[in-house]
Amino acid sequence: MRPETRALVLHLGVIAGLAALYPLLPTYHQGNLTRILVLAIYATGYNVLFGYTGLLSLGHAMFFGAGMYGLGLPMQHLGLPALPAFVLGTACAATLAAAVAALALRTAGVAFMIVTLMFSQAAFLTILYFTTWTRGEEGFVLARGARRIAGLDFSTPDVRFWTAFALFATALLLTLWMARSRFGHVLVAIRENEERTRMLGYDVQSHKFRAVVISGAFAGASGAAYGLFFGYVGATFASVQYSIFPLLWVLLGGAGTILGPLVGTAFMFYLINWAQDLTSAYMLVAGVVLVLLTLFARAGIVGEIRKRWLGWLP
Amino acid sequence: MEFGPHLVLAILEGAVGAAVLALTALGLSLVFGVMRVVNVAHGEFFMLGAVMAWFVAAAIGGHPAVGFIAALVIAPLVAGVIAMAADWLVLKRVNYDPEATIVATIGLLYIMQQSALMLYGPEARPVEAPFNSRIALPWVEWGEAGLQLYYPWGFGTTSYKLFVIVAAVVLLLAFWAFLSRTRFGLVMRATQLDRETALAFGIPVETVYALVFGLGAALAALAAVLIVPIQQAHYLMGGDPLLLSFIVVIIGGLGSIRGTIVAALLIGMSDGVISVFFSPTLAKILATLLVALVLVFRPQGLYGKTAT
Amino acid sequence: MTILSTDKLNRVFGSLTAVRDVSLSVDPGEVHALIGPNGAGKSTLVGMIAGRIPPTSGRVVFDGKDVTSLPAHRRMQMGMAYTFQITAIYARLTLFDNLALALDDRDPARVAAALDRVGLTERSDQLAGDLSYGHQRLLEIAMGVAQAPRLLILDEPTQGLAESEIAGFGDLVRSLRGTTTILLIEHNMNVVMELADRITVLETGEVLATGTPDQIRANLAVQDAYLGTTHA
Numbered sequence: 001m002r003p004e005t006r007a008l009v010l011h012l013g014v015i016a017g018l019a020a021l022y023p024l025l026p027t028y029h030q031g032n033l034t035r036i037l038v039l040a041i042y043a044t045g046y047n048v049l050f051g052y053t054g055l056l057s058l059g060h061a062m063f064f065g066a067g068m069y070g071l072g073l074p075m076q077h078l079g080l081p082a083l084p085a086f087v088l089g090t091a092c093a094a095t096l097a098a099a100v101a102a103l104a105l106r107t108a109g110v111a112f113m114i115v116t117l118m119f120s121q122a123a124f125l126t127i128l129y130f131t132t133w134t135r136g137e138e139g140f141v142l143a144r145g146a147r148r149i150a151g152l153d154f155s156t157p158d159v160r161f162w163t164a165f166a167l168f169a170t171a172l173l174l175t176l177w178m179a180r181s182r183f184g185h186v187l188v189a190i191r192e193n194e195e196r197t198r199m200l201g202y203d204v205q206s207h208k209f210r211a212v213v214i215s216g217a218f219a220g221a222s223g224a225a226y227g228l229f230f231g232y233v234g235a236t237f238a239s240v241q242y243s244i245f246p247l248l249w250v251l252l253g254g255a256g257t258i259l260g261p262l263v264g265t266a267f268m269f270y271l272i273n274w275a276q277d278l279t280s281a282y283m284l285v286a287g288v289v290l291v292l293l294t295l296f297a298r299a300g301i302v303g304e305i306r307k308r309w310l311g312w313l314p
Numbered sequence: 315m316e317f318g319p320h321l322v323l324a325i326l327e328g329a330v331g332a333a334v335l336a337l338t339a340l341g342l343s344l345v346f347g348v349m350r351v352v353n354v355a356h357g358e359f360f361m362l363g364a365v366m367a368w369f370v371a372a373a374i375g376g377h378p379a380v381g382f383i384a385a386l387v388i389a390p391l392v393a394g395v396i397a398m399a400a401d402w403l404v405l406k407r408v409n410y411d412p413e414a415t416i417v418a419t420i421g422l423l424y425i426m427q428q429s430a431l432m433l434y435g436p437e438a439r440p441v442e443a444p445f446n447s448r449i450a451l452p453w454v455e456w457g458e459a460g461l462q463l464y465y466p467w468g469f470g471t472t473s474y475k476l477f478v479i480v481a482a483v484v485l486l487l488a489f490w491a492f493l494s495r496t497r498f499g500l501v502m503r504a505t506q507l508d509r510e511t512a513l514a515f516g517i518p519v520e521t522v523y524a525l526v527f528g529l530g531a532a533l534a535a536l537a538a539v540l541i542v543p544i545q546q547a548h549y550l551m552g553g554d555p556l557l558l559s560f561i562v563v564i565i566g567g568l569g570s571i572r573g574t575i576v577a578a579l580l581i582g583m584s585d586g587v588i589s590v591f592f593s594p595t596l597a598k599i600l601a602t603l604l605v606a607l608v609l610v611f612r613p614q615g616l617y618g619k620t621a622t
Numbered sequence: 623m624t625i626l627s628t629d630k631l632n633r634v635f636g637s638l639t640a641v642r643d644v645s646l647s648v649d650p651g652e653v654h655a656l657i658g659p660n661g662a663g664k665s666t667l668v669g670m671i672a673g674r675i676p677p678t679s680g681r682v683v684f685d686g687k688d689v690t691s692l693p694a695h696r697r698m699q700m701g702m703a704y705t706f707q708i709t710a711i712y713a714r715l716t717l718f719d720n721l722a723l724a725l726d727d728r729d730p731a732r733v734a735a736a737l738d739r740v741g742l743t744e745r746s747d748q749l750a751g752d753l754s755y756g757h758q759r760l761l762e763i764a765m766g767v768a769q770a771p772r773l774l775i776l777d778e779p780t781q782g783l784a785e786s787e788i789a790g791f792g793d794l795v796r797s798l799r800g801t802t803t804i805l806l807i808e809h810n811m812n813v814v815m816e817l818a819d820r821i822t823v824l825e826t827g828e829v830l831a832t833g834t835p836d837q838i839r840a841n842l843a844v845q846d847a848y849l850g851t852t853h854a
Binding site for chain 2: 056106110111125126244286287298
């Protein structure tokens with residue numbers, strides 16, 4: 001089997017496996033799996049920028065938040081139906097990403113990290129500033145009746161899961177396709193040697209710009225879905241912590257691998273869940289994992305598997 | 315008698331904030347200047363200083379001054395040692411790679427913050443000031459009956475707040491003397507200028523890095539000990555000083571010590587003044603946007619030289 | 623008829639004028655060598671031609687168009703190629719991927735043919751970073767050649783190559799003669815004298831002389847400034 005075919009079979013297999021797994025799981029884990037898949041879309045989008053393009057953003061929570069508030073605010077205050085609200089949320093995130101990219105891409109490396117962090121912080125504070133509409137840190141609950149698209153009622157766990165599953169499968173196959181396309185190869189080239197890529201005649205700036213927008217749109221779709229599925233919109237989701245999470249998930253799962261974000265999100269989700277049962281200081285786990293990863297396993301789980309055994313993994 | 319006195323008060327509050335901020339940001343700037351890495355856990359060393367001050371004061375008891383003086387020595391020392399251990403265990407092992415260091419120090423941030431939550435708890439706890447007499451301020455104004463002296467007019471400050479300002483100035487001067495007059499200061503500046511040459515001249519760069527990282531953390535802890543009698547110790551208190559220090563160091567020009575101090579005064583004062591008259595959230599939004607735009611359009615900082 | 627010309631190019635770094643009033647013209651199909659002592663401004667000059675360094679003043683005309691304000695990647699798209707003085711390849715990618723990026727085409731036959739020009743076909747699946755230094759230089763040159771440029775800028779291509787590899791490099795350049803114009807920065811005088819059709823000598827940022835290898839050899843000023851002292 002050619003490596004391309006093998007990879008496609010593997011990823012379709014993972015998708016089929018997720019679908020087969022769901023009915024077998026106890027209710028509690030079914031709910032977890034839904035959340036993991038929604039968040040894995042966020043991680044997958046983060047990976048496009050960090051894993052493939054080599055740009056480390058510390059501000060992706062603003063895109064996740066833009067998706068969530070772009071969906072939630074018009075639903076709450078203008079009575080916008082769920083489907084256009086979902087599209088609007090994703091579009092808000094993509095637009096914000098384009099604006100941030102236009103400015104932040106003038107910098108590189110550590111400056112890019114700090115600029116994205118600062119923009120995200122400003123976005124978070126803006127949410128707090130307009131408390132009248134956003135209800136600040138307390139957030140607001142989306143009415144059950146509004147959370148419907150056609151006949152799908154998102155307050156039903158099964159509907160939530162299968163929609164999350166469809167969204168995640170789309171995201172996964174899109175990135176797989178992207179990674180194999182000319183666009184994806186140029187992103188990797190930029191990550192590996194930006195100056196060389198420019199001097200081969202590639203428009204580095206425009207590729208980076210598109211990568212930020214795609215990444216932001218994925219984050220926004222994830223944030224909008226999260227708000228829609230679980231019916232709550234709050235400022236926590238736009239805080240620094242939610243910028244650190246996708247970095248953590250992607251680093252843990254394997255930056256620059258297609259399956260890494262899913263694996264990292266699932267691992268971290270259960271790790272933090274487990275820590276939450278033990279102590280209120282559960283974010284300690286996140287800190288320890290971050291330090292250990294930088295010290296010992298920069299490639300992450302899937303990255304290490306690729307390095308050791310399966311060189312053909314995309 | 316409305317606007318004027320409030321402005322004076324705001325400036326005074328701003329000066330206290332600026333003094334503490336200058337010390338904290340100096341630590342961050344020093345680490346960036348010499349080691350070329352960004353320490354995201356810097357705010358947690360500030361928090362550690364405040365929490366240590368509480369532990370020391372609680373353990374020693376007696377007159378608050380005794381605990382305070384002990385804390386002034388012990389808290390920076392503990393923060394410094396922990397920072398040096400982190401440098402040796404983590405930063406050295408990732409070769410001070412700028413991006414890896416940021417990720418690793420984010421990890422350290424959570425480790426320290428959450429450890430404080432476990433060991434110190436979620437409460438905010440006050441530390442008693444060593445002295446705290448109220449000082450009423452006089453106010454002179456041209457009123458209906460000519461020049462009038464209002465004293466006391468209801469508002470004032472405390473002796474401790476004035477002490478914080480003076481102490482910070484003394485510490486900054488001492489630090490400047492340390493940098494320019496001592497052998498270690500010279501070694502540090504040499505390492506900052508050119509790591510390779512410093513190595514060639516037999517400067518133990520790794521030791522210098524560990525000491526600088528420790529010194530940066532100690533400065534943050536020291537600043538926190540000074541402020542904790544005014545502001546309570548809490549495990550989440552590291553966020554604001556980190557953000558403000560970032561702002562100061564970037565506006566002042568990355569790694570420029572003079573720029574850092576000027577920017578600390580500017581930001582600290584305006585943060586104090588703006589917060590009195592406007593919403594502090596709005597002030598922070600503007601400050602963070604300003605920093606982002608400075609980095610985008612003038613990365614050498616407002617005060618720094620042109621980039622080389 | 624020229625393919626590339628510069629018109630009074632200047633580049634000032636602070637108080638240092640690295641390149642001063644350089645006007646240069648390169649004919650289609652020729653191998654044009656740039657020589658001069660270290661610090662003469664050669665790399666700065668080609669940096670401005672390729673678009674990596676913005677000139678302080680002056681113009682660059684490529685293929686009849688003023689490209690002075692175009693970004694580097696646009697100039698490359700117009701038919702320039704550039705190899706770095708310090709090897710710049712994709713060390714963590716395979717040779718196949720390196721050349722596929724240079725070709726902007728992943729067709730195995732085309733990649734193999736491009737690798738074959740420098741004799742690296744066998745190593746297609748190796749990581750570029752695992753190659754010896756000499757092979758990395760050859761890979762970089764192969765990437766430049768693969769772009770099928772009309773103007774190939776080579777910044778000290780033979781630096782660090784062994785004698786046999788230099789001979790191979792000479793063969794490669796000769797095989798391009800007529801189809802590709804080459805602007806070559808080179809310290810190795812044997813290589814320059816053997817390959818160049820014309821030579822421009824730079825000193826302290828200014829053009830000292832331009833001419834055929836024989837003319838340059840006979841030029842007393844050049845001998846004093848350069849040949850006589852450093853490469854006698």
